[in-house]
Amino acid sequence: MFSLGGSETGKKILAAAAPNLTPVVLELGGKNPAVVLPDANQQLVAEKIARGRSGNSGQICLDVDYAMVPANQLTDYIHLIVEQLEQAFPTYSDNPEYSAIINDAAYKRITGMLVEAQQRGTQLLTINPNHDAVPDATKRLIPLTLAINSDPDLQIAKNEIFGPILSIFTYETLDEAIAFINTHEKSLAMYVFGKNKAQLNRVIRHTSSGGVDINELALHAGSHEMGFGGVGYSGMGRYKGGKVGFETFSNPKSVYKQGILAKYTTRFMVPIHNQRNEKRFKKMLGL
Structure with missing residues (x-):
């Protein structure tokens, strides 16, 4: 959600967004x-x-x-x-x-x-x-x-x-x-x-x-490098300016695909029940 306006109105918008955990960008005044x-x-x-x-x-x-x-x-x-x-x-x-x-x-x-x-x-x-x-x-x-x-x-x-x-x-x-x-x-x-x-x-x-x-x-x-926005009473979040604006209104999602280590990570990351597995796990982590 994005809102541009006065600080008092911004407080009401932020309060309304809170129950739904809706991210908010506020560009206010001061x-x-x-x-x-x-x-x-x-x-x-x-x-x-x-x-x-x-x-x-x-x-x-x-x-x-x-x-x-x-x-x-x-x-x-x-x-x-x-x-x-x-x-x-x-x-x-x-x-x-x-x-x-x-x-x-x-x-x-x-x-x-x-x-x-x-x-x-x-x-x-x-x-x-x-x-x-x-x-x-x-x-x-x-x-x-x-x-x-x-x-x-x-x-x-x-x-x-x-x-x-x-x-x-x-x-x-x-x-x-x-x-x-x-x-x-x-x-x-x-x-x-x-x-x-x-x-x-x-x-x-x-x-x-x-x-x-x-x-x-x-x-x-x-500014196309830092974007534009306030701080504290004058707002939160930054928008405008190419990459900054795109990232503000996007939700980055990480995706990890396992490769040849699939069988090892599962084996060593489950609960450890013996000293042998514990030693292997520590060795793999360099501990």
Whole structure:
């Protein structure tokens, strides 16, 4: 059985499969982090994260859920990301390029996150250059929004957003950023931007996720050597990619045909009743 969806739905599918011992491959989601190192190309990072997060209104399992940026670069990244989002979507109403939220339940969940964050004093930046009448419950349109350093106990910080909201958190040291990531469940993907190899490797070694991209988004999902999948809360099993995908959805069956040793293996492998057979058996095994 194969399922693609959210982690909570994955739990139900796994529970339903258990009584029948049905093998399951789960490709789930999670809070995919983007760790931006101090030496990263700011313009390129902002473009990739902003454009990637706004695709399908953030309803893509491999989207960046939250970005971690150096504290002294926060203002720069906010400015650059807002600039990118305004260029990508100057308007929402009647814009065929901007996606609606998939259903009413998802719309209420995402807007509920925003209301909670606003009530708790989170800095929210709504990208709405044309001043459209959004959020729009009828059309299920939610404007692209940045949430800056929200409290860790808020839904927007704890749960996968899967919508047009990008959380941005700041860090002073790389160890602080790694520790923050490890407070969350393991994600389907993690993205690291920067040039310093030692720092890149440190992030990769000290965190766990289904896959990692360095200075890019989501391209690891096309790997034909390892396949694609999550780990822990973000899924189990790997699929896609030639041999990996074939083996995932196949059941290898071993077949052994005995040759000239047939009479000896039966004779020596049945219960041993005397020392002579015991010696022969040990000799055959090299004991």
